[in-house]
Structures are given as C-alpha cells and as structure tokens.
Amino acid sequence: MTLWERVKxxxxxxxxxxxxxxxxxxxxxxxKTTVVHLHGRGEEGIGEDITYxxxxxxxxxxxxxxLPLSGSSSLATFSARLDEAG
Numbered sequence: 001m002t003l004w005e006r007v008k009x010x011x012x013x014x015x016x017x018x019x020x021x022x023x024x025x026x027x028x029x030x031x032k033t034t035v036v037h038l039h040g041r042g043e044e045g046i047g048e049d050i051t052y053x054x055x056x057x058x059x060x061x062x063x064x065x066x067l068p069l070s071g072s073s074s075l076a077t078f079s080a081r082l083d084e085a086g
Contacts, residue, residue, distance in 0.1 A: 007075055008074065008075055008076040009074050009075070009076065010074065011072065011073075011075075012040070012072070012073050012074065012075050012078045013040040013071075013072050014038050014040045014069045014070050014071060014078070015039050015040045015041075015070060016039050016065070016069075016070060017036060017037060017038045017065050017067075017069055018036075018037045018039075018065055019034055019035070019036060019037075019060055019061065019064065019065055020034070020035040020036075020037065021034055021035075021057055021058075021060070021061045022035060030054060031052075032054050032058070033048050033050050033051075033057065034048070034049040034051075034057050034060050034061070035047070035048050035049075036048070036049065038069070067082075067085050068081075069081070069082075
C-alpha cells in the first residue's frame with residue numbers, strides 16, 4: 001500500500017487561510033516563494049509554493065486568499081479542489 005493510499009481519506013478541516021510572500025535577492029535575481037498557512041480546528045498547517053517565476057507570487061499576494069478552501073473534506077478531495085483551482 002502506498003503512502004497516498006494510507007492518507008488519502010484523512011479528514012481535513014479548513015476554517016481559513018493566509019498567504020505570506022518570502023523574498024530574497026540573490027545577486028541580480030529575486031527569488032520569491034509563497035507560504036500558505038491553513039487554519040482549522042485550532043491547528044495550523046504550513047506549506048510552500050516554490051514556483052520559480054516571480055509573477056505568480058506577486059499575483060497571489062495582490063489577490064490574497066480568494067480560493068474557497070473552507071470546509072470539511074478528505075485529503076483526496078481537498079487535493080482535487082486545489083488541482084481544479086490551479
């Protein structure tokens with residue numbers, strides 16, 4: 001059994017989320033990432049979008065948390081919603 005098969009039915013509860021843009025200048029290049037903070041049931045989960053282009057991070061920062069991620073679902077359903085949004 002794969003790891004995904006073992007965790008895909010785990011319950012996910014999201015109340016809200018926030019985005020945090022990180023930036024570092026490396027020589028003549030600017031490196032940005034977006035940290036995603038998921039909040040639910042008094043807990044916080046953190047992940048990072050490491051797209052190498054700067055524009056998607058700027059767009060996410062300008063738009064803010066606009067995806068409808070709140071609610072209860074399984075990890076598989078939550079992942080599918082992210083795929084559809086993305």
